[in-house]
Amino acid sequence: MEKPKVKIDYKNAVISIRGLEKSFEDYAVLRGIDLDLYQGENLVVLGRSGTGKSVLIKLISGLLKPDKGTINVLGNDVTTISDKALQELRIRIGFSFQNSALYDSMTVRKNLEFPLVRNRKHITRPEIDTAVETVLDAVGLSQTINQMPAELSGGQRKRIGIARTLILNPEIMLYDEPTAGLDPITCIEINDLINEVQQRYNTSSIIITHDLTCAKMTGDRIAMLLDGQFQRTGSFDEVFDTTDNRVKPFFDYNFIQ
Amino acid sequence: MDNVSTPPPAKKTGSKFKKSLSDFFASLYNIHLFIVRFFKEAFVPPFELKEVVRQCYEVGVRSFTLITVTGFIVGVIFTKQSRPSLSTFGANSWLPSLVSIAIMRALAPLVTALIASGKVGSSIGAELGSMRVTEQIDAMEVSGTKPFKFLVCTRVLATTIAIPILATYTAFIGLLGGYLNVSFNEGTSYTTFMEQVFQPLVYLDFTSSLIKSIVFGFTIGIVGCYQGYYSTKGTEGVGKAANGAVVTAMFLVFIEEIIIVQITSNFR
Numbered sequence: 001m002e003k004p005k006v007k008i009d010y011k012n013a014v015i016s017i018r019g020l021e022k023s024f025e026d027y028a029v030l031r032g033i034d035l036d037l038y039q040g041e042n043l044v045v046l047g048r049s050g051t052g053k054s055v056l057i058k059l060i061s062g063l064l065k066p067d068k069g070t071i072n073v074l075g076n077d078v079t080t081i082s083d084k085a086l087q088e089l090r091i092r093i094g095f096s097f098q099n100s101a102l103y104d105s106m107t108v109r110k111n112l113e114f115p116l117v118r119n120r121k122h123i124t125r126p127e128i129d130t131a132v133e134t135v136l137d138a139v140g141l142s143q144t145i146n147q148m149p150a151e152l153s154g155g156q157r158k159r160i161g162i163a164r165t166l167i168l169n170p171e172i173m174l175y176d177e178p179t180a181g182l183d184p185i186t187c188i189e190i191n192d193l194i195n196e197v198q199q200r201y202n203t204s205s206i207i208i209t210h211d212l213t214c215a216k217m218t219g220d221r222i223a224m225l226l227d228g229q230f231q232r233t234g235s236f237d238e239v240f241d242t243t244d245n246r247v248k249p250f251f252d253y254n255f256i257q
Numbered sequence: 258m259d260n261v262s263t264p265p266p267a268k269k270t271g272s273k274f275k276k277s278l279s280d281f282f283a284s285l286y287n288i289h290l291f292i293v294r295f296f297k298e299a300f301v302p303p304f305e306l307k308e309v310v311r312q313c314y315e316v317g318v319r320s321f322t323l324i325t326v327t328g329f330i331v332g333v334i335f336t337k338q339s340r341p342s343l344s345t346f347g348a349n350s351w352l353p354s355l356v357s358i359a360i361m362r363a364l365a366p367l368v369t370a371l372i373a374s375g376k377v378g379s380s381i382g383a384e385l386g387s388m389r390v391t392e393q394i395d396a397m398e399v400s401g402t403k404p405f406k407f408l409v410c411t412r413v414l415a416t417t418i419a420i421p422i423l424a425t426y427t428a429f430i431g432l433l434g435g436y437l438n439v440s441f442n443e444g445t446s447y448t449t450f451m452e453q454v455f456q457p458l459v460y461l462d463f464t465s466s467l468i469k470s471i472v473f474g475f476t477i478g479i480v481g482c483y484q485g486y487y488s489t490k491g492t493e494g495v496g497k498a499a500n501g502a503v504v505t506a507m508f509l510v511f512i513e514e515i516i517i518v519q520i521t522s523n524f525r
Contacts, residue, residue, distance in 0.1 A: 061399045091401040101396035104387070115400035168400070 003217060004195055009039035013072075014172055014204045015060060020069035022055055029055050031228035033069070037172070037204050042194070044207045044219030046239075048250065051225045053208040054098070057174040060206070061095050062086050074171060091119050094165030094203070098177040100157040102149035108160055109145050112136070116167050135163040138200065139193060155186035162193060166201060173197060173205040179214045191217040212251065224250075291409075291483050298403070299410040308407060312415030320376045320423055324369060328427040331368055332434025335359060340442070349443060353453035356435040361462050365428035367514055370473035373420050374506040378481040381412050382502030385485025386495035394486070409486060413478035420474030421467055428466075465521040472517065473510050480506040 015037035022030040029052035037043050047053050058064045060071055062078050071078040076089050102111050112132045116123060136142045139159040149157060158178060165173065178194060179187040191214050197203055198218075207218055215222055215236060222239045224232040226246050232239045240251045336356050343349050385408060388394050397404040432454060439445045445453075481502040488498040 058395075063395055063398060087401050087403070090399050093399065095396070095399040097392045097396055099391055101392040103393055103396075104391075114397075115402065119401045164396075164400070 003042075003220070004199065006040055006042075006198055006220065008041045008220060012039040013037060014039050014074055015206070016070075016072040017060075018070050018072075020056075020059065020071065021067045022052065022059060022064065023067055028228055030059075030066075033228075033230060035223065035230065037206055039204055040198070040202065042198055042205045042207060042218050042220045044209060044215040044222045045225055046210060046212070046215055046222055046250070047225035048210060052228060053210075053225055054176050056225070057095070057176055057206055057208055061090060061093055061174060091115075091168050092171045094162075094168070094170035094173045096158070096162050096165055096173065096175045096178060098180055100149075100161035102152075102157055102160055102164070104149055106149075107145070108136075108141075108147050108149070108152075111149070111160065112164050112167055115164060119168060131167055135166045138166060138196070139163045153186075155182055155189065158182065158186075158190055159193065162197065166197065169201065170203060173203045175205060175207040175209075177209055177211075178207060179209065179211045184213075187211065187213065188217070190214075194218045287487070288479070288483055291486075292479060294405060295410060295413055295479065298406045299414060305407055305411045308411040309414050309418075312411050313419045316373070316377050316415050316419040317423065319380060320369075320373050323372050323376060324423055324427050325430055327368055327372055328365070328430035329434040331364055331427075332356065332360065332431035332436075333438050335364065335431075336435040336438040350453070352439055352443070353435065353445070353450050354457040356439075357432060357454040358457055358462070360428050360431040360435070361458055361466055363514075363518075365431055366424045366466050366469040366473060367510070368431075369420060369424040369427045369470065370477065370510045371507060373416070373423065373474070373477050374503055374510060377416060378477045378502040378506040379499040381416075381478065381481030382484040382488075383495055383499040385409075385412075385482060386488030386498035387485075389486060389488045390491050390494055405486075409482040412482055413475060416478030416481075417471055417474040420477065421470035424466065424470040424473075461521060461524055465517065469514065469517050472513050476509050476513060477506045480509065 013036040015035070017033055017035040020030055020033040020035075021028070033056065035043075045053050045056060055064060059066050060073060060078065062081070066079055069079070073089060074092055076085060078086065078089070081089065102108075103114065106114065109132055112135060113128055116128055116131055132145070133142065136145060139162055141156055141159050141163070144152060144156060144160065149160070152160065162175075162178075173194075175194060178190050182190065194205065194207065195218055198205060205218075207214065209215055219236060222232075222234065222236050223230045224239055224247055232242065232244070232247055240247065242248060336352060339355055339359075340349065340352060343352055343355065385394070388408070394404045394408065397407065436445075436447065436450045439450055440447070484498040484502040484505070488494040490497075
């Protein structure tokens with residue numbers, strides 16, 4: 001259950017967010033967020049549903065536009081970057097969606113090939129096959145290569161979703177609720193996979209979750225998002241070693257083995 | 258940088274009527290932006306030729322059987338229903354000409370467009386809607402692919418190319434239905450029928466029919482894609498996108514038919 005030790009470069013922030021604000025109509029979801037993700041680090045963003053966790057990573061990947069603030073990703077300000085540069089930057093960022101977002105009309109193989117074929121114009125067929133087999137092996141699902149997404153279980157879909165992002169060798173991984181809707185054993189398997197990806201691919205990750213087991217197993221650092229701002233940041237024990245009535249109930253209602 | 262998830266929201270106004278009106282004009286504006294974006298992206302490399310061909314095949318396959326049956330029935334019924342009126346004036350020999358004019362000028366493009374609105378438009382709306390609500394479009398976006406180009410441009414080009422081809426096929430099948438009916442009742446030979454079919458037709462009939470089909474195809478593609486691409490509210494939104502694609506496309510097809518007929522009649 002303990003997280004394996006990894007080397008984190010605290011001098012090198014791969015994502016740096018300052019004064020980030022985002023509202024939907026009259027509802028302010030994020031109210032001035034400051035955040036740094038360091039090279040090699042797994043940062044878990046914890047918070048209740050509707051607190052803007054997913055909005056945060058959609059802003060980082062440029063899927064949404066912020067109202068205010070700057071988002072610096074690998075040296076590029078996502079808020080002012082051109083479309084072309086954003087497209088190139090996105091290849092360096094892996095995004096694992098809450099519901100996996102596998103392409104229903106394609107087999108697992110085609111799902112994995114899709115980002116590769118579209119972003120590496122001169123790649124050969126043997127190189128594609130090798131890349132697909134490597135990532136499938138990394139997530140332990142080589143046998144599913146010719147299956148359709150509808151034939152996979154929830155856990156398998158998550159793994160294939162992660163494999164699809166890994167195929168482009170991203171430097172940053174963004175996980176949106178990686179364990180949502182999965183049974184406890186599959187959750188632990190996914191948590192192990194997140195740690196394995198961090199070590200094997202040397203990625204820096206933001207993991208959005210409200211699952212404290214996931215947070216404890218995968219997070220090098222935890223940031224607690226409440227009322228549109230990070231209320232507490234630190235190690236798991238530091239965040240929850242508090243009498244703060246806004247944070248304490250979140251811990252109390254999550255039973256951790 | 259485009260906000261890819263939703264179209265720009267309508268401005269808030271006081272009364273319900275004002276809001277509906279405002280929403281209507283906001284939708285028109287958004288469709289305008291959608292069309293402009295299509296022209297900006299569709300003809301700029303890299304071209305998605307493989308996907309366009311695949312989509313053309315999908316459009317053709319989805320509609321082929323229904324269009325064959327409907328086109329044939331339209332030809333037979335139109336011939337059958339026109340016969341008594343012409344018989345009154347002893348003008349049965351004009352039946353092939355009447356059938357050909359009706360099918361070539363109006364029925365073939367219109368029937369094809371209406372069937373394609375139902376089969377293809379709804380399918381595009383539901384497919385893209387489903388991809389939107391399950392975040393597949395976002396997944397494409399974040400993996401460095403332009404989903405608008407890959408999903409929208411290819412489908413709109415496919416409908417614009419495939420529907421004129423289908424309309425030509427409908428015309429052929431409709432005329433075949435008409436011929437069988439005329440041959441059975443009047444004993445007209447194939448050669449005579451064909452001579453009378455092409456005799457009244459002029460170059461403008463073919464071009465106006467082709468232009469109509471292209472416009473209809475483009476409309477069906479754009480409407481289906483717009484409804485699906487900006488689908489919201491989960492599975493309910495997918496249903497609405499499919500329904501909206503059919504209803505709006507059919508409505509627009511009729512409006513365009515009136516406009517194009519008015520314009521082409523000036524050249525006759």
